[in-house]
Amino acid sequence: MREATLRDVATRAGVSIRTVSNVVNGYAPVSDTLRAKVETALSELDYRPNLIARNLKQGRSGMLCLVVPELDVPYFAELARAVIAAGRRHGYAVMVDQTDADPVRERELLTRNSRLTLFDGLILSPLTLSAQELRERGNKTPVVLLGEHIFDGSFSHVAIDNVAAARDATAHLISLGRTRIAAVGDQPYRTGETAQLRTAGYRQALERAGLPYDPALVRPTERFHRRLGATAATALMALDSPPDAIFCYNDLLALGAVRGLLTAGVRVPDDVAVIGIDGIEEGEFATPSLSTIVPDKQAIATLAVESLVALIEGGVAPAPAEVRAAHTLLPRESTIGR
Amino acid sequence: MREATLRDVATRAGVSIRTVSNVVNGYAPVSDTLRAKVETALSELDYRPNLIARNLKQGRSGMLCLVVPELDVPYFAELARAVIAAGRRHGYAVMVDQTDADPVRERELLTRNSRLTLFDGLILSPLTLSAQELRERGNKTPVVLLGEHIFDGSFSHVAIDNVAAARDATAHLISLGRTRIAAVGDQPYRTGETAQLRTAGYRQALERAGLPYDPALVRPTERFHRRLGATAATALMALDSPPDAIFCYNDLLALGAVRGLLTAGVRVPDDVAVIGIDGIEEGEFATPSLSTIVPDKQAIATLAVESLVALIEGGVAPAPAEVRAAHTLLPRESTIGR
Numbered sequence: 001m002r003e004a005t006l007r008d009v010a011t012r013a014g015v016s017i018r019t020v021s022n023v024v025n026g027y028a029p030v031s032d033t034l035r036a037k038v039e040t041a042l043s044e045l046d047y048r049p050n051l052i053a054r055n056l057k058q059g060r061s062g063m064l065c066l067v068v069p070e071l072d073v074p075y076f077a078e079l080a081r082a083v084i085a086a087g088r089r090h091g092y093a094v095m096v097d098q099t100d101a102d103p104v105r106e107r108e109l110l111t112r113n114s115r116l117t118l119f120d121g122l123i124l125s126p127l128t129l130s131a132q133e134l135r136e137r138g139n140k141t142p143v144v145l146l147g148e149h150i151f152d153g154s155f156s157h158v159a160i161d162n163v164a165a166a167r168d169a170t171a172h173l174i175s176l177g178r179t180r181i182a183a184v185g186d187q188p189y190r191t192g193e194t195a196q197l198r199t200a201g202y203r204q205a206l207e208r209a210g211l212p213y214d215p216a217l218v219r220p221t222e223r224f225h226r227r228l229g230a231t232a233a234t235a236l237m238a239l240d241s242p243p244d245a246i247f248c249y250n251d252l253l254a255l256g257a258v259r260g261l262l263t264a265g266v267r268v269p270d271d272v273a274v275i276g277i278d279g280i281e282e283g284e285f286a287t288p289s290l291s292t293i294v295p296d297k298q299a300i301a302t303l304a305v306e307s308l309v310a311l312i313e314g315g316v317a318p319a320p321a322e323v324r325a326a327h328t329l330l331p332r333e334s335t336i337g338r
Numbered sequence: 339m340r341e342a343t344l345r346d347v348a349t350r351a352g353v354s355i356r357t358v359s360n361v362v363n364g365y366a367p368v369s370d371t372l373r374a375k376v377e378t379a380l381s382e383l384d385y386r387p388n389l390i391a392r393n394l395k396q397g398r399s400g401m402l403c404l405v406v407p408e409l410d411v412p413y414f415a416e417l418a419r420a421v422i423a424a425g426r427r428h429g430y431a432v433m434v435d436q437t438d439a440d441p442v443r444e445r446e447l448l449t450r451n452s453r454l455t456l457f458d459g460l461i462l463s464p465l466t467l468s469a470q471e472l473r474e475r476g477n478k479t480p481v482v483l484l485g486e487h488i489f490d491g492s493f494s495h496v497a498i499d500n501v502a503a504a505r506d507a508t509a510h511l512i513s514l515g516r517t518r519i520a521a522v523g524d525q526p527y528r529t530g531e532t533a534q535l536r537t538a539g540y541r542q543a544l545e546r547a548g549l550p551y552d553p554a555l556v557r558p559t560e561r562f563h564r565r566l567g568a569t570a571a572t573a574l575m576a577l578d579s580p581p582d583a584i585f586c587y588n589d590l591l592a593l594g595a596v597r598g599l600l601t602a603g604v605r606v607p608d609d610v611a612v613i614g615i616d617g618i619e620e621g622e623f624a625t626p627s628l629s630t631i632v633p634d635k636q637a638i639a640t641l642a643v644e645s646l647v648a649l650i651e652g653g654v655a656p657a658p659a660e661v662r663a664a665h666t667l668l669p670r671e672s673t674i675g676r
Contacts, residue, residue: 042476043474061453061456062453063453063456065433070419071409071415071418071419071434072412072415072416072418072419072619074410074412074415077409077410077412077415078410080409080410080434080436081408081409081410081436081438084436084438093435093453095403095433095434095435096409096433096434096435096436097431097433097434098418098419098422098434100419100422115399115400115401115431118399118401118456138380226619226620226622226623227623230623255620255623256623258625259623259624259625259627262625281410281564282564282593282620284564285564285565285568285593285594285597286597286624286625287596287597287600287624287625289597
């Protein structure tokens with residue numbers, strides 16, 4: 001069936017096309033009588049306004065896209081809530097896309113024909129893209145980056161200070177008298193990653209406390225998932241000299257580690273203290289509740305949306321800014337007990 | 339700066355507009371030499387194809403939108419992953435929108451000017467919309483519904499059998515010898531809701547086992563969040579005759595209830611057994627691990643996408659179908675212990 005046009009509606013309603021357009025687009029006031037006629041005709045003809053055509057004229061869709069690796073990683077779901085709220089405050093709808101950290105799908109975003117060109121701007125948390133790929137992308141939609149993966153100064157970028165966050169987490173364990181502290185979540189094969197910055201912070205804290213660095217206590221994990229945390233904790237406890245504390249690079253790894261330890265009969269925190277990063281709600285209701293480093297997600301979301309809106313609406317693009325959001329230590333039962 | 343057009347690119351490359359169009363749109367093969375010239379000009383001029391214009395011609399965006407109340411409710415995040423995968427199998431990109439269960443935002447989706455008209459179809463999990471509002475919506479984008487909120491036969495609809503799911507959860511507690519079973523998550527003020535179907539299933543299971551129904555054991559909660567589960571469990575334990583088991587209407591309520599019980603010194607499951615619904619990963623790693631009813635999320639996602647694609651591509655809309663996905667009981671430590 002052919003889609004109804006404004007002309008069809010005007011004919012059916014017995015009014016001018018301009019009147020129909022005024023009702024549909026709100027360009028000018030219309031009397032109640034005329035409006036009623038037009039509304040009836042719109043319904044009878046099942047008229048769908050051509051929003052795509054309207055966007056074409058304006059060159060804007062009013063939509064931003066937040067691209068994250070995995071929505072079922074609660075940090076990203078909680079961040080999405082904050083970004084959606086920040087977008088609304090600036091008059092933008094935010095849609096969320098998930099790449100599953102798949103290099104093929106991350107690269108699709110950059111192509112000239114990417115569907116993301118329908119959006120006015122992207123907030124992107126990439127895991128596999130290089131800075132060069134992002135600079136040379138065919139799709140020139142404005143981009144603001146989250147996280148530490150690409151960090152060469154070409155793009156506006158919002159993140160916490162990951163070195164300091166990891167240092168604070170490790171120092172908290174040291175302050176409790178722990179001396180053999182493991183680290184779970186390193187990703188040595190990915191250059192410039194968040195994980196490597198966290199390893200650096202962990203090592204700094206050990207160094208400042210005069211504690212030795214033991215590579216056997218640093219466990220890489222492919223992703224930041226619960227199951228991998230449980231596996232790593234179990235492996236650590238099988239060492240001849242097991243740890244008395246574990247710093248995990250996110251809360252999911254830490255929650256998995258706690259479960260792995262409890263299943264093996266290890267007491268948390270009495271035998272092994274555990275801390276994560278992310279401040280997700282799940283950690284508050286876990287038993288024991290999870291100590292964590294809480295990034296200021298509201299600030300990350302607000303700063304990212306503000307940077308992006310400046311790029312979209314600013315005319316001249318501002319210089320890429322490196323924006324730091326705050327983080328705070330939140331000690332709970334998994335390190336300090338009840 | 340004016341956006342570069344195909345004509346600008348053609349002039350710069352010294353080729354015809356048709357050749358540029360063939361390179362950009364892939365309409366016809368182009369020699370390597372010509373293609374290289376065009377690609378260089380495209381980069382130099384920073385050409386962005388007008389995807390909006392192209393969609394206008396085709397009348398399709400190739401995108402579906404999944405609208406959920408809350409992405410930080412893990413059930414929806416896990417479902418989103420499955421819907422995105424199912425969409426890709428059918429050649430559609432799926433974007434995710436979150437309404438925060440806000441009636442204003444749910445109604446925005448339905449307006450003639452809704453940005454969602456950019457999408458070819460919607461998979462909608464509404465919390466406040468009525469069937470009438472949905473039937474009379476200005477935005478005629480094809481819709482498939484998830485969950486039980488609107489269920490009057492006007493729309494294709496995918497859900498588990500919520501009465502049976504609740505009956506199975508309650509019957510599991512009864513099979514363990516529990517006789518005083520509470521229910522947490524009722525929403526008596528919302529007609530035709532998922533929550534009411536679950537209350538019906540709970541009552542059926544009691545009736546079949548010859549157990550009395552005690553309204554004092556049924557606790558409404560405004561939403562299905564951890565904190566509300568903890569509060570409800572604490573209130574239940576303050577009764578003169580507290581329960582020996584709690585059936586929660588989702589896993590988050592159940593995880594909150596477990597935490598509330600443990601904090602109060604109540605042993606789970608020895609003193610009080612707890613079961614939820616949703617089968618989220620969090621319950622597997624909790625201590626005690628959470629017994630649950632697992633909906634077949636893959637089936638829900640696949641059936642929803644298939645129904646929607648049939649509506650979009652089918653020409654004639656198929657009759658609204660009521661599609662049931664399977665669910666299974668997964669007993670874990672929170673009911674059967676270690």
